[in-house]
Amino acid sequence: MIPEYLMPVVTAILYIVLAPLLGGLICGIDRKVTARMQGRVGPPILQPFYDVAKLFEKENPVVTVAQNAYVLSYLVFMAVAGALFFAGNDMLLVIFAFTLSHIFLVLGAYSSYSPYSHVGAERELLQIIAYEPMIILTAVGMYMVTKSFFVSAIATSGIPIIFYLPGVFIGYLMVLTIKLRKSPFDLSTSHHAHQEIVKGVTTDFAGPNLAKIEIAHWYEYVFLLGVIWLFFAWSPLIAIVVIVVAYFVEILIDNTFARVKWQLMLRSSWIIAGMLGLVNLGVLYYLKLVVPS
């Protein structure tokens, strides 16, 4: 057996090694399901891995050399942030680390002087301000239920968090659509063959750099789904079912909605965060403080 104090290190390493595999697989299934929804056969499940492997085989043209550094930092901090999450660290710290890594992607896009990646960068920032409040409220909600910000404590609390935070959960699913870059919120860049302002933030990345961005996305996938897990952590089976269902719903939304303008994205995500998230937390707060059990 692994000693207790080494567990976080082990889970973090497991995440760093396995998350890309899992994330790539999820991505492959995503593409397959999407194709089926559209009446197509779709690519092989392993297609995302082929894509990334191919990108590594290509040349790496850059607009400025600095792009390489930004992309590398993006990938590294994405992996670190996720590893912190799976090692059971403070949720807020994890969120800030994720923001940091996203800023690197944005900077990478800014550093090329192309109008397309510039607009993509601005929109990526808009997406960050659209989802960030809800993500923070999610962490706060988990604290209110479990009395801890530490992922390890939240995951092992044994409390069915979802019953306390249904509004927060729906709000989280809403911003998940933004984070997964799914339609209707794939403003800054999008997956599959979708195109928006060419390819938004990723426009001026090619070859290996693009591959690194893709891998970072995979890391992020696993982290995002891990947060869903926390809502249901008291029962792993339900958690897995919910994750599968939630992801399926995201794919469905992706295929049935047209892309919206950023105004609508910002408004709707803030209103949802405000209405569902805050009201949910407010009720909890009231119950905890005013009606002590």
Added chain:
Amino acid sequence: MIDLSFLIAFPALVALLMLLISGQKLRSALVIATAAVLGLASIALLFLNWDKNTVLVNFPFEPATEVMLVIEVLLAIWILYLGVKHRKWLTFFLMFVQAGLLVWFETSYSIHIERGFNLFIDQFSLIMALIIGIIGSLICVYALGYMETYHHHHKEIKDRRKLFFFTLFVFLSAMFGLVFSNNLLWVFFFWEITTICSFVLIGYAKTEEATNNAFLALSMNLLGGVAFIAAIVYLTNLDPNLLHLDTLLASGQAVALVPAVLISFAGITKAALMPFSSWLVGAMVAPTPVSALLHSSTMVKAGVYIIVKFAPILTGTTEGLIIAMVGGITFLLASFMAISQNNAKKVLAYSTIANLGLIVACAGVGTYNLMWVAILLIVFHAIAKSLLFLCVGTVEHRIGSRNIEDMGGLIVRMPKIAIMMFIGMAGMFLAPFGMVISKWAAIEAFITAPFGLIFIAILAFGGSATVFFWSKWMGKIISVMRDQKVVEGTVAKEKWASLYILTGLVVVVCFAFPLISSLLIEPYVLNIYGHTTRLAQANLTIMIMMLCLLMITPLSMLFYRKKPAAIAPPYMAGRPTPTHMSFAGSLGVTREVVLSNYYLPRFFGEERLFMAGTALCWGLLLIAGTLLAGVIL
């Protein structure tokens, strides 16, 4: 303790010398020497006092209070005269009320006031002294080079550098006085001096705009001054002994609440929170070192300093909550407004207002862990923001614009400054740097505080706005056109020195903050509340690790620089673009590519938000006023 009075008196003496000296060389020497002395003296103070709680001291000069009164009256007459001369009747009226109250008060009460200890030092004022002594003197050194260039660029403005440096050092002396004074009358005196210094420095250029903004700042601060003196009068009526901060703070909520709220109101005006935020934005017409010194790192901090001092009194009261709400709303709206600005100094101003708002929100709620956060915020903000101001000042002189849109590709045009700006901005909003540590701690502290959820929501939304406006600015700096040239040129040595030291401080403070926290902030909080807080050890380790990991970016940059790379032009939809990024438009017209940031005025427009914020905050203040009137009657 000779040191405290030395720190107050020495800059004042130097200020007088400044009036006599006119040669640039001599002035430089004197300013640098003074800066060194002040910096070292405040560090010496740290070593002498870090392990002590509150130490009360007497000022070695007996009739100091009388001298202060005389100075105050003279200044009042001068301001009244200026008010008439410029037909600023509001200023005139407020000054009149204030001076009237003061004179009436002094003549009718002062005989009864017992003389206690007039000066004190504790960990918090030690921190403030370090900020003033180190950052303040660095900015003074920077100002040497800046003012030289300033007058070179603005030939139309009369060279009044003697007055400028005189005021700067008087200000430093007043700031030291403010944070060391135990006697509220003294605090008030120094408070007024800083107000008037700010007035003089904002109006330095003597243009119409500068004069108007100077009077705006003056009248708003005088309004706060009236509240301050009202608190003094109220206290004297109660018990003249309460005029000493230590006895006042120890007297408990029942007694101290009214003066605490009145003085907090004064603090709100000084810290330019929402209904009064316009003066700080207007103050940006002043030369940049002034903005850095008075309007971001020290003087406005005096406003929050006094509110944080009264936090134990405010905590748990409705009035305290209202003050916190004013701070919270200010944080939220000022962060939003910063998005819509393209004037670099205005962005910095709004960000300053926002952070002061956050500090006041912490202090108003006033639980022990929030006080810890508030002090932490003061430290981090002072360093990073003054660095940013100085960088913007330098950039402005080189490229002749303070518009962010003109700062494109700065990383190539002025690499060193751009990197410093980068570090400063990262210090303002990115993990694992200072401000994020404090925001994080603030969320964790608010969650257990009464009504904390409101503030958490404010932090969540306002914090994301912060990410937006800093990142797009960062993006502007690094979006490089391929044929841009280095224009960094010859920036004066003194400027470099200040900039380097401040940049170093931003980073060092991130590493050293556990030390600062455990040596100074925690004992202070412990002393007041009986318990204290800190960041979990595990989190600290991770922060430090992240800080080290962040070195990847520059290191890999060096690595990639060395490797031969295939350089491709940016994607322009197939349009062939030469290096200066122009392309053939229709009808053979050559068009330049111009990229501009998003400012989203329809969402975050200054006017609408300002109106909303002013209305809300006035409303809140009126409620607080009514409550207070209820308590008094």
Added chain:
Amino acid sequence: MTYLAKSPWIVHYNGSSCNGCDIEILAALTPVFDVERFGIINTGNPKHADILLVTGSVNSQNREPLKNVYDQIPDPKVVVAIGICATSGGIFRECYNVYGGTDTTIPVDVYVPGCAARPESIIDGVVKALGILEEKRKKIQEKAGEPLKAGGAV
């Protein structure tokens, strides 16, 4: 086969086509033909692409953009000329402003004639191009004197 052949991403450049061939290319993406089965994605961004599909003839307006798009595709890359216009200039050949087919401007690897080219032949052309792509990759690596390996320059 290496991964290049398993994930060929295309970018489509419309020179001065009548849109007939373009419709056919898009038809290849529809459920009926579903080229994503082969990992083919229409990227719309040359920097992400491996295969350049050109439709329509080259004229003095689009010559420079075509060159630019070609240059921006990272190596290894192949060009497929779709339709008779792209192969030789087709019915537009004699126009005053037309240079001719794609190969007047950039090197073409596969020609897919037809007016319009049918989706089947387009797919066939892309598959042919994959072989050439692989050869080019080998050549590039041999030239660099490196042993064949999966990972390229990082």
